Amino acid sequence: MSRVHDMGGRWGDGPVLVDPNEPVFKEDWHGRALAVTLAAGALGQWNLDTSRHAREALGTKDYTRFSYYEKWISALADLLVAKGVVSREELATGRSAGGSPLAEKKLLAERVPAVLAKGGPSARDGAAPIYPVGARVKTRRPARNVWVEGGHTRLPAYASGVEGVILSQHRAHVLPDANAHGKGECPEPLYTVLFRAADLWGRAENAGDEVTLDLWESYLEPVA
Amino acid sequence: MRVKALETLLTEKGLVDPAALDAIIDIYQNQVGPQNGALVVAKAWADPVFKARLLADATEVVAELGFYGRQGEHITVVENTLERHNVIVCTLCSCYPWPLLGIPPGWYKSDAYRARVVREPRAVLAEFGVVLPEGQAVRVWDSTAEMRYLVLPMRPEGTEGMSVEELAALVTRDAMVGTGLATVPQ
Structure with a gap:
């Protein structure tokens, strides 16, 4: 009944591999992936639960094969298309077909500390x-x-x-x-x-x- | 690179400000991290009143220190004792107390940790070099909701009279997840 993300208790994953000198972002694009995901979330077209579900809904093979931030970016691309924020064609070509009415909701640099500090309590x-x-x-x-x-x-x-x-x-x-x-x-x-x-x-x-x-x-x- | 293409597209559409991405990265790379949680732990070791308040209502107490926000809206601190050792995981994704510990390390997000630590915490802890006595029970906290957990490790012997700053230096990230213990001073 469950999906591949629901792995608590599963056998067969081998030892937990620890890199004691791991930086916060191992690759530059990891930080970009996290930041672009948070910035896109600030457009208000989905909530935390939607984005979690989008990651879980990746195909079983993709979920297993993808690194952490690959999952984030794939799920983000899926959400952007599903919510009509970008078109499938724009995503495929990487070229904008025009501005977006959501642009007024763009997260500006000066608002970042306040938005992150505010969070989104679920109580x-x-x-x-x-x-x-x-x-x-x-x-x-x-x-x-x-x-x-x-x-x-x-x-x-x-x-x-x-x-x-x-x-x-x-x-x-x-x-x-x-x-x-x-x-x-x-x-x-x-x-x-x-x-x-x-x-x-x-x-x-x-x-x-x-x-x-x-x-x-x-x-x-x-x-x- | 796919991320770069997506960032460029969203920037062209007026939906993303690249400077905002720089700001987000800077905050998680340079400002928010385990030093926040370590300060909370050190203060709890040094001040029994603070500790009692922390265990009763951590969200409010850590917010007073300025630690609040995304992925840390509801915080619970769980105390290690001689009778019980606590370990934190999120088996379904990778929930973690960002305002106190920053972005989770790779191993915390790995399939192996998520799959195994709920079923065989002692075997996983042994891989981290932590062997618990038989008489100490393990309680694994699987973060399935928006509650975020921080372990309050036991204060090491030989730390009497240390300042909060000196104590904080003994508190590792892993000790606050429960895969490590606080460092014993040399």
């Missing part, structure tokens, strides 16, 4: 949480988007259909499953849910080991 006013701290809950199975078939969700497959305990309650937060697909923010109470590693993986490295996830209320059902 909203909304319903009070129904699950108290300590309540036993079970996650949705399968880990699917119930709004859009094959759509974006933040419930990883490895934590689907598993029992856990509410560790803490947060305010209502924008629901990615709806917001990624233009269906509104639909804020829901968010919880940090604690799982025993043994319940997720069948066996844990040590008996007391645990995993937490941040999950929206509709991902959960009560356990008697």
